[in-house]
Structure formats: structure tokens, C-alpha cells
Amino acid sequence: MPLIAIASPKGGVGKTTLTAHVAAILTGRGYRVTVLDLDPQNSLRLHMGVSIREQGGFMAHIRERPDWKSNLHATECGAQLLPFGTAEPKDVLDIAAALGTEPELLxxxxxxxxxxxxxxxxxxxxxxxxxxxxxxxxxxxLLVVVLLADAGSASLVPQIAANSFLGRGSLTRRAAERAVVVLNQFNPASSLSSAVLEMAQRALGHRLVGVVARDEAVAEALADKRLLTDGAPGAAEDMRVITDEMVRRAHLRPPGQRRGGFSALNEWGG
Ligand SMILES: Nc1ncnc2c1ncn2[C@@H]1O[C@H](COP(=O)(O)OP(=O)(O)OP(=O)(O)O)[C@@H](O)[C@H]1O
Ligand SMILES: [Mg+2]
Structure with a gap:
């Protein structure tokens, strides 16, 4: 407990970058963190320092009901990772279809x-x-939606503000209501970036939880198989600030502090 998902209607916006950094920052603060990769690109493991030769994973075998514990990989930052694993394109489609009819598999x-x-x-x-x-x-x-500070992302803000971006139905809407937004690759020198930020602030209010600066150091760190954990001004500092906000919004207790309540009820509730 709890579950924080990082998602976006758009690709290439920084979801995996943010996930890996939040995992490292939380681990550095003493939280015990497991990271689950649902993306068949299987790239979270690369951000987290796992070798590209490592083929194993959890989601790639989800139809066989794998034991998740035996698929956990230790990572350099201390978080445990469940990589997607390598899967053929046809298998990726079949896995998606299987989860559509039997979501309990996951x-x-x-x-x-x-x-x-x-x-x-x-x-x-x-x-x-x-x-x-x-x-x-x-x-x-908590559903953390990552967008870019550009026009394509800006066009999606109204749907997020209206809780309709995940689709129709009460259950889906309930998940959409738990969404907060991070604006990535913000460039303060760009008038477009500033205009998108202002528009997002107006439309989303407190649901805009943070902005990450466009920062060459992010891509350089990935190429060097490291994470930006030093907290230097720029994207590294922004991701620390966002992690603090996620801790607050997801009501994470300080590490080591046990959840109150009645343990038997948790067990009976499945
Ligand atoms: N704040 C940033 N400044 C500069 N480059 C960034 C920043 N955030 C992410 N990037 C770069 O953008 C690219 C896409 O990032 P990432 O893979 O995290 O996006 P994604 O949303 O997970 O993509 P996909 O939809 O393919 O899963 C990467 O090359 C990454 O290094
Ligand atoms: Mg990704």
C-alpha cells in the first residue's frame, strides 16, 4: 500500500523517467518501493540500471499466472523492479486481450x-x-498524468480536468478523479511553455502537482545508466519536489510507521 500509477494519453512525455526517479528518491528517503513495468517496451529496467541482456519479466508471462516474488529484480537505487520482460508483438496483443477479458490476472x-x-x-x-x-x-x-508543455498536451487538459480522459463509466471516472498532472520538459525561456503552464494552472488548479524543467542532464544520465539523484537545480530538484507532493497526495506515512486500524479486517477484505 499504496499504489501510484504514472500514465499519460501521450507517448514520449517522460513517464518512465519520472517513475525511475520517484522510485530512487522514495527509496533514498527510507521507503520500501516496488516498481512494476506495464509497458511492453520493457524500458524501465534500463532506467533502473538492469542489463539490456536481462530478458525475464512479469507481465510478459502474466497469462501463466507467474509468481511475482520470483520475478523481483534488485536495482542499484534499492527499489525492487518487476520488469515487463521481452515479448513478441503477437504476444503483446494477446496479453492485452487476455487482460481485457480477465483483469484479475493482473x-x-x-x-x-x-x-x-x-x-x-x-x-x-x-x-x-x-x-x-x-x-x-x-x-x-494516485494517478500521475505526465504531459509536455506543448500544444498537443494542452489540448488534452480539458478532458483531464473533466475526469473524462480515461473513458466512460463510474469505475473509470473514479480512477480519473484520482489523477494529478505533472508538466514535463518545461522551458521558462519559451513563451509557448509559459502559456501552456498558465492554461494548465487555470484549468487544473491544485491538480497540477508539479513542473519538471527541460534539462539535458536527464537524457545524459540515461545514456550513462544513472539517475539524477543529487537534487541539483533543474529536473533533479523538480522531481524531488514532485515526489514530496506525491507523498502528501497519496497519504504515505513516514517510513517505518505502521498503518493504524484493524489488521484482521485487511485480511478478510482480501
Ligand atoms: N525533463 C526532461 N528534460 C529533457 N529530456 C527529458 C526530460 N524528461 C524526459 N526526457 C527525455 O525524453 C525521452 C522520453 O522520456 P521517457 O522514455 O521517460 O518517456 P515516456 O513517456 O516513458 O515514453 P513512452 O511513452 O515511450 O513510454 C527520453 O529520451 C528522456 O531522456
Ligand atoms: Mg515509458
Whole structure:
């Protein structure tokens, strides 16, 4: 507990970058973090320092009901990673279809992970809607939507503000209501960036939880198989500020502080 998913209607906006950094920052603060990659690109492992030769993973085998514990990879930052694994394009389509008809394939193991009261589960997702993320809608505590400070992203803000960006239906709407927005690759010298930020602030109010500066150091760090954990001004500092805000919005207790309440009720509730 709890589950924080990082998603976006758009691709290439910085979801995986943010997921990896939030995992490292939370781990550095003493939280126990597991990161689950739902994206068949299987790239979260690269951000987290796992070798490109590593083929194994969790989602690639989800139809066989794999034991998630035996798929956990230790990472350099201390978080545990469940990589997607390598899958053929046809398998990717079949996995998506299987999750559409049987969302429990994913929801059940994730529910088991969430029984650990000390754990924070971060989920990185592929762009757009998908059956894997949809399987987790009832379990998501905070949905962090990453957008760019550009016109394409700005056009999606009204749907996010109206809680309609995930689709129709009460259950879907409930997940959409838990969405907050991060604006990535913000360039203060660009009048377009500033105009998109102002528009997003007006439309989303407190649901805009942070802005990450466009910063060459992000791409350089990835090419060097490191994360920006030093907190230097720029994207590194912005991602620390956003992590603080996520801790607050997801009501994370300080590490080591046990959840109150009645343990038997958690067990009976499945
Ligand atoms: N704040 C930033 N400043 C500069 N470059 C960035 C920033 N954030 C991300 N990038 C770069 O943008 C590219 C896309 O980032 P990333 O892979 O995290 O996006 P994504 O949303 O996960 O993409 P996909 O939809 O393909 O999963 C990467 O090359 C990354 O290094
Ligand atoms: Mg990604």
C-alpha cells in the first residue's frame, strides 16, 4: 500500500523517467518501493540500471499466472523492479486481450503486493489507455498524468480536468478523479511553455502537482545508466519536489510507521 500509477494519453512525455526517479528518491528517503513495468517496451529496467541482456519479466508471462516474488529484480537505487520482460508483438496483443477479458490476472497479484503495509507500489504504463492499467483502476490511489508543455498536451487538459480522459463509466471516472498532472520538459525561456503552464494552472488548479524543467542532464544520465539523484537545480530538484507532493497526495506515512486500524479486517477484505 499504496499504489501510484504514472500514465499519460501521450507517448514520449517522460513517464518512465519520472517513475525511475520517484522510485530512487522514495527509496533514498527510507521507503520500501516496488516498481512494476506495464509497458511492453520493457524500458524501465534500463532506467533502473538492469542489463539490456536481462530478458525475464512479469507481465510478459502474466497469462501463466507467474509468481511475482520470483520475478523481483534488485536495482542499484534499492527499489525492487518487476520488469515487463521481452515479448513478441503477437504476444503483446494477446496479453492485452487476455487482460481485457480477465483483469484479475493482473489485479490479483497486485492486490497481494498491496497487502504489505510498508510497501509503496509504483506502476509505469504505456501511452494511452490500455487493459493493463484498466485492470488496476479499482486499486489506484494516485494517478500521475505526465504531459509536455506543448500544444498537443494542452489540448488534452480539458478532458483531464473533466475526469473524462480515461473513458466512460463510474469505475473509470473514479480512477480519473484520482489523477494529478505533472508538466514535463518545461522551458521558462519559451513563451509557448509559459502559456501552456498558465492554461494548465487555470484549468487544473491544485491538480497540477508539479513542473519538471527541460534539462539535458536527464537524457545524459540515461545514456550513462544513472539517475539524477543529487537534487541539483533543474529536473533533479523538480522531481524531488514532485515526489514530496506525491507523498502528501497519496497519504504515505513516514517510513517505518505502521498503518493504524484493524489488521484482521485487511485480511478478510482480501
Ligand atoms: N525533463 C526532461 N528534460 C529533457 N529530456 C527529458 C526530460 N524528461 C524526459 N526526457 C527525455 O525524453 C525521452 C522520453 O522520456 P521517457 O522514455 O521517460 O518517456 P515516456 O513517456 O516513458 O515514453 P513512452 O511513452 O515511450 O513510454 C527520453 O529520451 C528522456 O531522456
Ligand atoms: Mg515509458
Amino acid at each position: 489485479a490479483n497479484p497486485v492486490q497481494q503486493m498491496l497487502r504489505d503495509p510498508e510497501l509503496v507500489l509504483l506502476v509505469d504504463t504505456p501511452p494511452g489507455p490500455g487493459t493493463a492499467l484498466a485492470a488496476l483502476y479499482p486499486l489506484v490511489d
